[in-house]
Amino acid sequence: MKRIWSVDDLKQIHAIYHGFVFISGIHVKNNYQLVDHARKRLAQLGNNQRYQFIGDYARFGRKSNGQLSLLLKHITYRGKEITGHLWFSYTQGFRKLGHLKDHQKIKFEARVKKYHKGYVPTDFVKHYDYKLSYPSKIAKV
Numbered sequence: 001m002k003r004i005w006s007v008d009d010l011k012q013i014h015a016i017y018h019g020f021v022f023i024s025g026i027h028v029k030n031n032y033q034l035v036d037h038a039r040k041r042l043a044q045l046g047n048n049q050r051y052q053f054i055g056d057y058a059r060f061g062r063k064s065n066g067q068l069s070l071l072l073k074h075i076t077y078r079g080k081e082i083t084g085h086l087w088f089s090y091t092q093g094f095r096k097l098g099h100l101k102d103h104q105k106i107k108f109e110a111r112v113k114k115y116h117k118g119y120v121p122t123d124f125v126k127h128y129d130y131k132l133s134y135p136s137k138i139a140k141v
Helices: 007-013 037-045
Strands: 003-005 026-028 033-035 051-062 068-077 080-089 105-116 126-140
Touching: 037 080, 037 105, 037 126, 051 080, 080 126
Parallel strands: 003 026, 033 126
Antiparallel strands: 051 068, 051 105, 068 080, 105 126
16 A cells, blocks of 8 residues: 655655655555745746846857757846746847846846656656746846
8 A cells, every 4th residue: 555645754755856756656646736935036926027136147058959948047126036046038129138147146126937847757756946027127227
């Protein structure tokens, strides 16, 4: 017989990595949801409106489909850091900024959006995270 693990049990195990449970014989009710505590402050803002953020440009990257992306670190809202980093698609709004130097401050508005992180089979924990979507009014500070 398989044991049904609660979310509190799973938090104690520390064997959850990107939504997968690496212990044999675990069965998790699929209505449990875990949220990355690092982005809890984003979740608290809610998704009902757009907010203004400031982030530090770190580097460019590529998504698995080859599309360019942009890494912003130390993203703040009203002077308080709300997340350590987020990746954004390198959209026209970011392209208009021109050349970016390391640690260049970038101001933008965006909505908070909840998303399902990674691939998780239905018997495992559903892992949700939060991101900033639809960036607009992008400018150097």
